[in-house]
Amino acid sequence: MRRADRLFLIINALRGRRTALPARQLAITLEVSLRTVYRDVADLQASGVPIEGEAGVGYVLRKGADIPPLMFTAGELEALVAGTRFVRAFAGERLAREAQAALIKIEAVLPPDLRERAAQSRIFAPIWRDTFQNEVAAMLDRLHEAVLAHRVLCLDYTDAQGRSSTREVLPLCLSFWGGAWTLGTWCRHRDAFRNFRPDRIASCRESGEVFVDQPGRDIAAYLVTMHTHYAGLE
Template structure:
């Protein structure tokens, strides 16, 4: 996370709170060390941001200039909160951290009644250590999709047989209980879906591919019966 983003999030985490927020809470929210929080808060105080408190006690922000509230209604806000919880649980670590930061920014500029509504939302998506999302596999596949990086997979099919495939990863899809990697399979010369939980070994070949007509994301989506979306 960029330092400028971190300072912004510290200010907005403190905005509108009636009680002090400890450095430990801030560190957990931003996924940084206590030392980083102490240093950032001290720098904000020196620059004139009206943060009161100190290490070991907690911090509060004196009422400063108001930020106009975002125009969400209660249902829209609940959708954002629930969506963020699902991304944190199922989107992999990188997107999960970003979702938490995004929600913090949104809640920071909400009027009090909507901020309280966001905290009362009772739809949860528990984050569990034994799911594929906690293994780092989704993050690695996501990075390969974004970088258009050819992957070598040792892949186990439903019968237990293993094959080695070189694939051009095009997208990730979540089906409510499992993920699939949509890719062009060089072995089969066609589009294939691969379940991350059946990938035995994942290696980056170091080769980047260029999407071409007939074997790009739009062609894949048409092949599986989906209309490409913007």
Template sequence: MRRADRLFLIIHALRGRRSAMPARALAETLGVSLRTVYRDVADLQLSGVPIEGEAGVGYVLRKGSDIPPLMFNIDELEALVVGTRFVRAFGGERLGLGAKAALLKIEAVLPPELRERSQRTRIFAPEMSHRIEASGLIDRLHAAIEARRLLRLDYRDKDECITVREVEPLCLAFWGGSWTLGAWCRLREDFRSFRPDRIAALHDTGMTFTDSSARGLDAYLHAAGATR
């Protein structure tokens, strides 16, 4: 966790409390040592954040310095919680970590009754080690899309025959049970959708490509009959 995120969470963990929060509880919430909590709180105090208390006693925001909570209704809150669970399970490691951090920030600024409600939803998306999302492949494809890196795929078709494709990766789409990689295929000179679970080998060519109107994301989505 970045230090900036940690400082943000300390402030919001203290907001609205009537009693001091022990440093140990802050450390457990943030997954850091007591020494780190002491140092961060001291830095916040020196920066003018009105935190009162001390090591061994606990910390609280000075009365009158509270900030208003984020305002979500029950359905909005449940949608956020369930959405982050799905991203954690199916979005790859990078987005999964981002979802965990986002949910922690959201829950940190909720009133107690809404925070408790957010933890009661019974819609789950369990994370499982054998799925493709845990292999790192989705993260590699995501990174290549963002950097516009030309990829070389050893790709299996439905008959298990392998062809080598050079592709310009444009987007990833999740269909509930499987992913597809939307790309411009240089071999076919057309748009194609590739299933990551059929990629036998993935090679970064070291080259990049330029997104163009004729073979970029919008053109791919139009050809696929889809919208953003």
């Protein structure tokens, strides 16, 4: 976890509290040592954040320094928790970590009753990954980075009929269909939009080329095409 994120979480964990929050509890929540908590709190105090208390006693924000917390209904909160759990279970490792960090920040600013409601959500997405699933998660991370950076990819791919081919593609998006992920692309070999399943990609190489969106070959055109005439999986 980045230090800036830790400092944010410490401040928000103290918001609205009437009693001191022990440093040990902060350490457990942030998964850091007590020494790190002490140092971070001291740095916040030195920078002007009105935190009162000391090591061994606990910390509170000075009265009048608090601001209203984020407000969610119980249903909205449960949706956020469920969404985070699904991302952790089925997305790539990087996105899963980011989703978990986001949820920690949200929970840090919730009133105690809603924080307890979040902890008691009965919607789960168990993480039971084997070696193959870990490899798919790593592939999703690589594909996600290529989508964000507009990097042209060369894919060694095996389709549903067991036929192998090499494709040069412009990666446009990743989609999750409830049972499988697909990489939405403009395929230069087919000169058309095509979807590829990450679990069928034998290897993925960057060509060294960065592409620029072009009308008719960009994400907007892809979404229209998928909506009006689903091209199917290669």
